[in-house]
Amino acid sequence: MSDKDTATLLKEVSAELVRVSDDFTKKAEAAMTEVKNAGKLADETKATVDEMATKQTELVGVVEALKVQLGEVEQRSVRRPGGGSDRTKSVGAQLIADEAKLKGFSASLQGGQRLNIAISDIQNALLSSGVAEGVVEPQRLPGIDVMPKQRLFIRDLIAPGRTGSPAIFWVQQTGFVNNAAVVPEGTKKPESTISFATKITPVATIAHLFKASKQILDDFAQLQSTVDAEMRYGLKYAEEQEILFGDGTGVHLEGIVPQAQAFDPAFTVEFQTPIDDLRLAMLQSQLARLPADGFVMHFIDWAKIELTKNQVGDYVLANPLRLAGPTLWGLPIVPTEVPEFQGEFLTGPFKTGAQLFDREDANVVISTENNDDFEKNMITVRCEERAALAVKRPEGFITGPFSS
Structure with a gap:
């Protein structure tokens, strides 16, 4: 027509x-x-x-x-x-x-x-015909779907500090014999003794590297920021493990758990539960004249405590209808996901008994001059920090297994 x-x-x-x-x-x-x-x-x-x-x-x-x-x-x-x-x-x-x-x-x-x-x-x-491949682009979702991360809180418990030296030199009081007493006039006064010891805590370096194509980071700005964030998180995760479990050998930090005292309650109670264990551990810290200000335990152990019920089936601590921060006996709970720590706990005077000194804050540096990066148009991303941990009062920290 x-x-x-x-x-x-x-x-x-x-x-x-x-x-x-x-x-x-x-x-x-x-x-x-x-x-x-x-x-x-x-x-x-x-x-x-x-x-x-x-x-x-x-x-x-x-x-x-x-x-x-x-x-x-x-x-x-x-x-x-x-x-x-x-x-x-x-x-x-x-x-x-x-x-x-x-x-x-x-x-x-x-x-x-x-x-x-x-x-x-x-x-x-x-139906369209003769359309070249790639003309109809797939839908791109915004952002990058990153992996889930553990929440890191250990540093928040510990007193912060700064240093400009490669090591921390500090003096610790190790003993005090108190002989003070009432004495009659004209007699010799009793003598007390105070003992001190010098401590040297070296600054440790925590670092890791990441290889990437120069083009992909230049062309995809969000990827660069994601790499930055992921590397900083990886660094802080390693830092938390060192603060808790560093054995002090070689270049490792001397962590809190290896220096802490074994859980040795002053008494026991009938049908003792993990809730009782934590209160008795607080007492042990108090008897060492270093009151505890927090608990560290595995996520699973904290969930078990929250789900504790009495004989009629009511929750002892938790209220499913109310949101509340994780606390017990008035102290904050800091959960961790380290598998080796499941079934155990740590408590003590984190603010007064330990201090973390930052020598160099976490930083990310990009270089094209590592190995053959320049020839291959690659880059090396380095993330590192330097810090020292001084556990000044290890006798105030208590660790041990939960009662079954």
Whole structure:
């Protein structure tokens, strides 16, 4: 069908639509009058109104399809002067292209006929052909899905400090014999003794490296910030393990747990539970004149304590309907996920009994001059820190296994 025939047919169908709409309006008004007078609508009148409504809907669809066809023709004439056929046709274009079917439908508008289009024709109209790979890009989700991380709180318990030296030299009081007493006038006064010892705590370096392509970090800024954050987290994770479990050999920090006192309660209670263990450990610290200010334990052990119930099934500590920070006996709980620490606990005077001295804060440095990085256009990302841990009062820290 030519463009001229399409325009003519559009004009004819539009005129027919106007006529049908007018007839439908008049019939609808008559139906309303009939309902008002008779109280109901006759079946014959209802069938006529439904038929006219169906015709009007069909005509609207044909008019819209014709408009789409004319719009496509105009666009093709602008893009490709001189004509040419499309490789694929829209549903509206296929409708107009079937000239015999469309003319038959137009001629029989009064007969209530419908125009049918095969599903295969519609599918072909919706499929693109000859599209090069990569033209339709996949949807990219924002951000980077990073791995879950353990919360790190041990440093928050310990007193902070700074140093500008490669080692910490400090003096520790190791003993005090108190012989103070009431004495008569003119007699020799009793003598007390105070013992001191010197301590040297070296500054340790905690570090790790990461290799990456220079192009990927230059082209993907978020990846660079993610690498920065991940490396800093890895450094702090290693730092926490050293603070807790460093054995002091070689360049390791001398951690708190290896220096802590074994749990030796002053007394025991009947049906002793982990909750009792922690209170007795607090007492042991108090008897050492160094009151505890926190607990460290595994996530699993803390969950078991929270789920402790009494004989009637009520929770002893937890309230599932209320959010509260992890505390017990008035002290904060610092959970850890170190497998070796499951079933054990640590308590003590973290603020007064230990101090972490930062010599060099955690920092990230990028270099292209490591090994053959320059030749391969690679970079080396280094993250490191330097710190020293001084456990000044190890007798105040108590560690041991929970009661089963």
